[in-house]
Amino acid sequence: MKLLVIAEQKDGILNRASWEAIGAAQTTGQEVKVAVFGSAAHAAAAAAELKAADVAEVIAAGHAALEVYTADGFTQAVVALVTDESPTHVVFAHTYQTRDYAPRVAARLDRAIATDVIAVKEGPVYVRQMFQGKVNADVVLEGPAPHVVTLQIGSFRIDDLKKGAGAPVRAIEAKVDASRIRQKAEAPFREAKQAVDLTQAERIVSVGRGIKAPEHIELAKQLATAMNAELSASRPICDAGWLPMERQVGSSGQTVSPKMYLALGISGAIQHVVGMKGSKTIVAINKDPEAPIFEIADFGIVGDLFEIVPAIINELK
Amino acid sequence: MKIAVCIKQVVTREWQVRVNDDKTWVKDGDASWELNEPDAYALEEALRLKEKHGGEVVVISAGPSRATQVIREALARGADRAIHVDGDVFATADAFVAADALAAALKDEQIDLVLTGLQSDDQGFAQVGVILAEKLGMAHSTIIMEVQVEGTTLKVKRELEGGWFQWISMPLPAVLTIQSGINQLRYATLKGIMAAKKKEIKVVAAGATGAARQKITSVYVPQKSKQTRMIAGTPAEAAKELVRALREDARVF
Numbered sequence: 111m112k113l114l115v116i117a118e119q120k121d122g123i124l125n126r127a128s129w130e131a132i133g134a135a136q137t138t139g140q141e142v143k144v145a146v147f148g149s150a151a152h153a154a155a156a157a158a159e160l161k162a163a164d165v166a167e168v169i170a171a172g173h174a175a176l177e178v179y180t181a182d183g184f185t186q187a188v189v190a191l192v193t194d195e196s197p198t199h200v201v202f203a204h205t206y207q208t209r210d211y212a213p214r215v216a217a218r219l220d221r222a223i224a225t226d227v228i229a230v231k232e233g234p235v236y237v238r239q240m241f242q243g244k245v246n247a248d249v250v251l252e253g254p255a256p257h258v259v260t261l262q263i264g265s266f267r268i269d270d271l272k273k274g275a276g277a278p279v280r281a282i283e284a285k286v287d288a289s290r291i292r293q294k295a296e297a298p299f300r301e302a303k304q305a306v307d308l309t310q311a312e313r314i315v316s317v318g319r320g321i322k323a324p325e326h327i328e329l330a331k332q333l334a335t336a337m338n339a340e341l342s343a344s345r346p347i348c349d350a351g352w353l354p355m356e357r358q359v360g361s362s363g364q365t366v367s368p369k370m371y372l373a374l375g376i377s378g379a380i381q382h383v384v385g386m387k388g389s390k391t392i393v394a395i396n397k398d399p400e401a402p403i404f405e406i407a408d409f410g411i412v413g414d415l416f417e418i419v420p421a422i423i424n425e426l427k
Numbered sequence: 428m429k430i431a432v433c434i435k436q437v438v439t440r441e442w443q444v445r446v447n448d449d450k451t452w453v454k455d456g457d458a459s460w461e462l463n464e465p466d467a468y469a470l471e472e473a474l475r476l477k478e479k480h481g482g483e484v485v486v487i488s489a490g491p492s493r494a495t496q497v498i499r500e501a502l503a504r505g506a507d508r509a510i511h512v513d514g515d516v517f518a519t520a521d522a523f524v525a526a527d528a529l530a531a532a533l534k535d536e537q538i539d540l541v542l543t544g545l546q547s548d549d550q551g552f553a554q555v556g557v558i559l560a561e562k563l564g565m566a567h568s569t570i571i572m573e574v575q576v577e578g579t580t581l582k583v584k585r586e587l588e589g590g591w592f593q594w595i596s597m598p599l600p601a602v603l604t605i606q607s608g609i610n611q612l613r614y615a616t617l618k619g620i621m622a623a624k625k626k627e628i629k630v631v632a633a634g635a636t637g638a639a640r641q642k643i644t645s646v647y648v649p650q651k652s653k654q655t656r657m658i659a660g661t662p663a664e665a666a667k668e669l670v671r672a673l674r675e676d677a678r679v680f
Contacts, residue, residue, distance in 0.1 A: 180595075181557075181567060206588050209545075210569045213522065213554040217561035222640035223522075225552055235644065240550055244444040245453065247550075248645040253638065292566035292601075296594040298587055313679060337680075349608025355590070362586055362606075370679035377440070380551070391677040393669065394655075400443060405649060409672055410657045411665045421666030 111140035114197035114256075115165075116188060118207055119148055122155030127203035127263045132163050133271035134230065134261055135201050143195065144277075145169040147187050147284055149177035157279045164274030169195075170281045175288035181211045182291040188215050190285035197256050199234075204260040206361075216258040222251035223258040226380070228265040242379045243402035264384055306340070306356050313339035313370045316359055316386070317347055320375015320396060320415055324352040330374055333419050336426040337372070344382045360385035375415050378403030395419070428482035428576065428599075430473040431536065432506065433529055433543035433555065434466040436490050436497040440548065446646050452519055453646065462497040465544025469605040471612050472574055473542050474505045480576055483507045485536065489517045489528040495628070502623035503615035509626070514633025519643070522554035527637030529555070530562035538563075538600060540581070545570050545604040553604070560602035567602040568595050572609050 113135045117128035124146075135142045142165045146156040150172030157170035171191055175183050184207075192200055192215070200215070202208040204226045216223035228246070229237040235248045236259065251257040308314060315334040321327060327347075334341040341357060348358040359366055360382040371389035376382060378394070378401055386392070387406055394407035395415050404410045411418055438444070438458040445454040462470075473484045486501040488494045489512040498509045512528045520528075533541070541563070546553035553569075560567030572592065573584035582596045586606055615623075656672070658665045673679045 181569075206570060206586070209553050210585075211557070213552075213557035214561050214567070216554075217523075217526075217558040223554065224641060225554055238551075239649075240646070241438070241444045241453065242440065242548055242551075243649075245446060245646050246649045247643050248647075250642050250644055252640050252642055292597045293568060294596045298591045298593045300591055345608065358590075361588065363590060365589070370673065370677065391673070391679055392653075393673070398441075398443075402649075404655055404657075405651050406653055407655045408653060408677065409669060410655050411669060412657065413662060413665065417662040418666060421662040422670060424663075425666045425670040 111138060111199065112197045113138060113140060113142045113199045113201055114192065114195055115142060115144045115201045117144050117146040117156060117160055118203065118205055119146055119152055119156035122148070122152040124156045124159045125203065125205060126268070127205055128160070129163070129268045129271050130263065130266040131201050131203045131261050132165065133268060134266040136164065136272050137270065141166050143167045143169060143197070145171055145191055147171045147176050147184060149174060150281070152177070154281060157281070161277040161279050162273050163277060164272040165277045168277050168279045170279060171284035172281065173284040173286045175286045175291060176284055178295045179207055180291050180293040180295055181214060182293055183286055185211050185214045185218060186290065187284040187286050189218050192219060192256060200256050200258045202258070202260045204262050208260050212258055212260050219256070221256055221258060222253050224249055224251055225260045226262045227259055228262045239380055242377065243383065244400065262380070262384070264387065301355070308340055308342055308357070308359065308364045308366050311340035311366065311368050313337050314342050314359070314366060314368045315339045315372045315374060316342040316344065316376060317353070317374045318344040318376030318382070319346050321347065324350070326416070327352050329416070329419055332423055333374070336423045339370070339372070342366070344376050373403050373407070374419065376403055377401045378406065428476065428480050428539045429485065429537060430476060430482060431485045431487055431533055431538045431541045432466070432470045432473045432501070433541065433559070434470065434486055434488045434497055434501055435463040435547050436460050436488065436494040437463045437548045446648065450645050450647060451643055460493060460496055462500055463544050463547045465546060465605060465607050467612055468607050468609050469542040469544050470501055470504060470506065471610045472605055474613070475610060476540070476574065476576060485510065487529060487532060488512070489514070489520070489525050489633070491515045491518050498628055499623055500615060502626045503619040504613060505619060507626065509628040511628055511630045512633055513630050514636065516633055516636055520636070521639050521641040522552040522558055523638070523640045524636050525555050526558035526562055528633060529559050532631055533563065540599060541565065541602040542605055545606050556602055556604035563602065565600045565602050566597040568597065569604040570606045571603045572606050574603065
């Protein structure tokens, strides 16, 4: 086995999820190399950070055409390096960037891919969530190596990362034909003013689809007030415009870790859970006893939130 | 502009998932089914683009015969015609098998733009759209929150993590995977439902599908990573115990 981890950087700053992917790769006890792509300067800056890991080599693959991420540019560059290095496994953290091009890398290599993997067992057998996190599936990848694997953020612990004496860094020119990059990307921007900083909240009351109608948001607001908590929501509530986007918790919203997170009528889809599973105490109130949110809750109440919430407000008075 | 929308029929979100007897899939014989939600947003976006720029919206689904339900629904909402790649294999197929089938059915259709949801509610690979783009030789972008077409150029707003976005331009033809919430969904009108009955559904037998790359060896209910204390009783009793536990045990107040 020979693993190649594709780290991710933005403006030379490493994405922290890359450390999780490296740590997971290290647990195999096999040879691990790490590659990072970008402009030569950005790749070098990220590589200088990455060399702290106990790995065989860090490859800083630079090219002017990779200064800004594009699916076409990164697919070409990663496919070329994988072909040169011939690893058995290519490992990514399952970031939004990875989601954009890792399947294309696998398709161009004509090799198998497992996405959003939450654990790896002997085999390797990959564990994936299915049906919105209600069940897990063990899957094996078929066909010749290399196999591409993307790891769910937060599923592998950064603490498991083994540091070394300083891995050798090799700077190379990434193989990219800039004339074959079809996408032109503009600078990232933030839409909402982020007037609400949920990351600093000690207590959060969060509403999901179970709240049923916009007029019921007021009930959740009353509970938040009674608990001296901030109000947040899962994605569907913000999509529907019942609460502003800046109050969204989850992979596309804010990531929070308050002392208490009370999930009200939130089923616990993966995209939401990644944004709040670091909370100290999680309370789930849901009518469905099999809602995945109960898997991660410290306290759970199965029942009608329209009866339970007024009772809690009453109890807090 | 000719737009293809790839849709999938999935079990409803409310359906209680049960693992089947040999633990390789779920017992979905009695399930209720619906259009995969992100695909519904992709369809809506296609209908809006057609209203603005003219052209045709073709829905395509690789699924078992029961997928006719969501194909009819898409036609009722306003798609012009449909292609159904019919095969039981697609009920549990991996992304390569699905993308192969979709690519084969679309390759001679002269499609300008392919839209699909960013992932499905069942297996949730988030791969099919991207692999399809590679197979069709088209540019692609994922997790899209706005689509603008200017001549033969596409300008899209791609969602990034943590509330960030980015504008990306690319030439047509292209494949986009659409994020939920990009627009407000319309529902089928009675007139739409009646009109759908006269619209064409071209059924293509699955035939020899591409090689599967991923095999499911076991499906199971996840083990709890945490001890959850379930609080029972009437709403008043449960509320009282929860508030006590939060105060005294968890000390969050």
